[in-house]
Amino acid sequence: xxxxxxxxxxxxxxxxxxxxxxxxxxxxxxxxxxxxxxxxxxxxxxxxxxxxxxxxxxxxxxxxxxxxxxxxxxxxxxxxxxxxxxxxxxxxxxxxxxxxxxxxxxxxxxxxxxxxxxxxxxxxxxxxxxxxxxxxxxxxxxxxxxxxxxxxxxxxxxxxxxxxxxxxxxxxxxxxxxxxxxxxxxxxxxxxxxxxxxxxxxxxxxxxxxxxxxxxxxxxxxxxxxxxxxxxxxxxxxxxxxxxxxxxxxxxxxxxxxxxxxxxxxxxxxxxxxxxxxxxxxxxxxxxxxxxxxxxxxxxxxxxxxxxxxxxxxxxxxxxx
Numbered sequence: 001x002x003x004x005x006x007x008x009x010x011x012x013x014x015x016x017x018x019x020x021x022x023x024x025x026x027x028x029x030x031x032x033x034x035x036x037x038x039x040x041x042x043x044x045x046x047x048x049x050x051x052x053x054x055x056x057x058x059x060x061x062x063x064x065x066x067x068x069x070x071x072x073x074x075x076x077x078x079x080x081x082x083x084x085x086x087x088x089x090x091x092x093x094x095x096x097x098x099x100x101x102x103x104x105x106x107x108x109x110x111x112x113x114x115x116x117x118x119x120x121x122x123x124x125x126x127x128x129x130x131x132x133x134x135x136x137x138x139x140x141x142x143x144x145x146x147x148x149x150x151x152x153x154x155x156x157x158x159x160x161x162x163x164x165x166x167x168x169x170x171x172x173x174x175x176x177x178x179x180x181x182x183x184x185x186x187x188x189x190x191x192x193x194x195x196x197x198x199x200x201x202x203x204x205x206x207x208x209x210x211x212x213x214x215x216x217x218x219x220x221x222x223x224x225x226x227x228x229x230x231x232x233x234x235x236x237x238x239x240x241x242x243x244x245x246x247x248x249x250x251x252x253x254x255x256x257x258x259x260x261x262x263x264x265x266x267x268x269x270x271x272x273x274x275x276x277x278x279x280x281x282x283x284x285x286x287x288x289x290x291x292x293x294x295x296x297x298x299x300x301x302x303x304x305x306x307x308x309x310x311x312x313x314x315x316x317x318x319x320x321x
Contacts, residue, residue, distance in 0.1 A: 002205075007204070007205050007206075007207045007274070008204040008205045008274070009171060009173065009204045009205065009207070009272070009274040010039075012129075012169055012171060012204065012276075013040065013045075013129055013131075013169060013171070015128070016040075016045060016127075016128035016129040016168075016169055017045060017046060017128055018045065018046045018047075018048075018124065018125075018126070018127045018128050018129075019037075019040050019045050019046070019047050019048070019127060019128065019129045019130075019131060020047075020048045020049075020050060020120070020121070020124065020127045020129070020130045020131070021033040021034075021036055021037045021040070021047060021048070021049055021050070021131045021133060022049070022050040022051060022052070022103075022105070022130060022131070022132055022133065022157070022161075023050070023051035023052055023132075023133055023135070024052060024132040024133060024134045024139055024153065024154050024157035024158065024172070025052065025134050025135060025136070025138075025139065025150065025153045025154045025157070026051070026052045026053065026054045026107065026153040027054050027085060027135070027235060027237075028085045028135060028226060028235035028237065028238050029051060029052070029133055029134060029135045029237075030049055030050070030051035030085065030086065030089060030102065030133065031085070031089065031135070031219070031222060031223060031226060031235065031238045032133045032134070032135040032173075032175040032176065032237070032238060032241065033049070033131065033133030033173070034049075034089070034215075034218070034219055034222055035209050035213075035215035035216065035218070035219045036131060036133065036173060036215075036272070037049055038214065038215045038218055038219075039215050041098075042214070047099075048099075048101075048103065048124055048127070049089070049093075049101075049102045049103065050070075050102065050103035050104070050105055050120060051085065051086050051089075051102060051103070051104060051105065052105045052106075052107060052113075052153050052156070052157055053085075053086055053104040053105060053106065053107065054083070054085075054107065055079070055081070055083060055084040055085070055086065055087075055104065056079070056080060056081050056083075057071055057104055057106055059079060059080045059081070060077065060078075060079060061077075061078060064077055066103075066119055066120065066123050067115075067116065067119035067120075067123075068106075068112070068115075068116070068119075069105060069106035069108055069112055069113065069115070069116035069119075070103055070104070070105055070106070070116040070117075070119050070120050070123075071103070071104045072101050072103055073086045073087050073090050073101065073102045073103070073104050074090050074094075074100055074101055074102075075087070075090045075091045075093075075094040075100050077090070082230065082232065082233075083230055083232075083233050084230075085226065085230070085235075086102040086103075086104045087102075087229075088225065088226045088229035088230060089102050089222065089226070090102045091225075091229070092221075092222050092225045092226070095225075096218070103120055105117070105120075107153060107156075107296050108156065108294065108295065108296065109156060109290065109292075109293030109294040109295050109296065109298050109299060110155075110156050110159035110160050110163075110290045110291055110292075110293050110299075111291065111292055111293060111294055112294055113156050113157065113159075113160040114159070114160035114161075114163050114164065116160075117130075117160055117161065117164060118164070121164070121166075121167070126166075127167060128167070128168055128169060129167065129168065129169035129170070129171065130161050130164065130167050130169070130170050130171070130277075131171045131172070131173055132157055132158065132161055132170075132171070132172045132173070132277060133172075133173050133174075133175065134154060134172065134173070134174045134175075134176075135175060135176050135179070135235070135237035135238060135241070136149065136174065136176045136179045136180040136183075136185075136237055137174045137176070137177055137180055137185065137187070137190045137273065138150060138151060138154060138180045138183065138185050139154040139155075139157075139158060139172060139174060139280070140172075140174060140190055140193050140194065140197075140273075140275070140280065141185065141189075141190075141193070142193060142283050142284050142285050143284060143285035143286045143303075143306060143307075143310075144285055144310055144312075144313055144314050145185070145186065145189045145313065145314050146184070146186055146189070146313050146314060146315055146316045147183070147184025147185050147186060147316070148184070148185070148303070149180040149183040149184060149185045150183055151299075151303055152296050152299045152300055152303070153296070155284070155287060155290060155299060155303070156290070156293070156296065156299055158172070158277065158280065158281055158284070158287065159281065159287050159290050159291065161277055162277050162278050162280075162281035162287070163291075170276070170277035170278055171204065171274060171275070171276060171277055172274065172275050172276070172277045172280055173272050173273070173274045174272065174273045174274075175209070175241055175269075175270075175271070175272050176237050176238075176240060176241045176269050177190070177268040177269055177271055177273065178264060178266065178268055178269055179236070179237050179240050179241075179269065181264075182261065186316035186317060187319075188316070188317035188318065188319055189314055189316065189317065192314075192317075193283075194273060194275070196283065197275050197276075197279060197280065197283065200279050200282075200283065201276075201279070202275050202276040202278075202279025202280060202282075202283075203274075203275055203276075204274035204275055204276065205274060206271045206272060206273045206274065207271065207272055207274075208267070208270050208271050208272075209241075209245055209270045209271075209272065210245075211245050211246060211247065216245055219242070219245065220242050220245060220246065223235070223238045223239065223241075223242040224242075226238070227239065227254075227255075233257070234254070234255045234257065236255065236257055236258060239254045239255060240252070240263060240265050240269055241269050241270060242254075243265045243269075244265050244266060244267060244268075244269035244270040245270045247267075248265050249265055249266055249267075250263070250264065250265060250266075251263050251264070251265075252265040285306070286302065286303065286306040289302050289306060290302055
């Protein structure tokens, strides 16, 4: 039974003792899960962080690998290159006296990614809940929309986690409503999908990330730290969300990466939209085709093949007001 006094997302996690919060789409997605992890930890839960990684993991030392496709990254982990969000977050966690291991998952197809999750869960001694976090909302696309955003990594993560039947609670949280417009996502269709999930009993509501909360303040600090650690490739998603949390609006400039485009930072970007992962997977029209994929490029091929077979796509719709 849900109550207006507590977001359903947290109601579902009330009895969980050990929770894994994992970035679904790669890049800096794990940062979008940081406020949730902090809130759950403040509630007395043991919380671990993971992320589907875009970094050059295969340059890492052998001793950081737990199993194939999952590595334990700490603040002192040596790496090559200048892009490693998981390491930046580990350093920030260490600076704040928080548990500082961030688990990096390789970009793979659904089958090996699920195996990597199972290896991680075994290393952790099992968990009561996995929370997949998407920076943006394209994980909510079911496949017949005019634009899907960048589905490969999100769908690998959703397929992998939805199949972890041994985990009692599997949830999805999206932060950054609107940012995927620059990848072709129509957000009227996002809302239509959320309404359908609500009819199925899989929508867990929305809540904002307050600037004046401990979680909001630490999130802003973590994003600023990440921008300093990765000055040539800062996160546009989390930069936009951070600007929204600060109360900024419109075409906010925080990186040269957005030069030539116009941003629309607004309060909706600071809202978490939450759903049940299994219910979301059930409504996806092609996720079952990804079960045996081993590589990310296979996911791309399956999605393209599915799209070619569609008799029609759901056209984009403008907000009516």
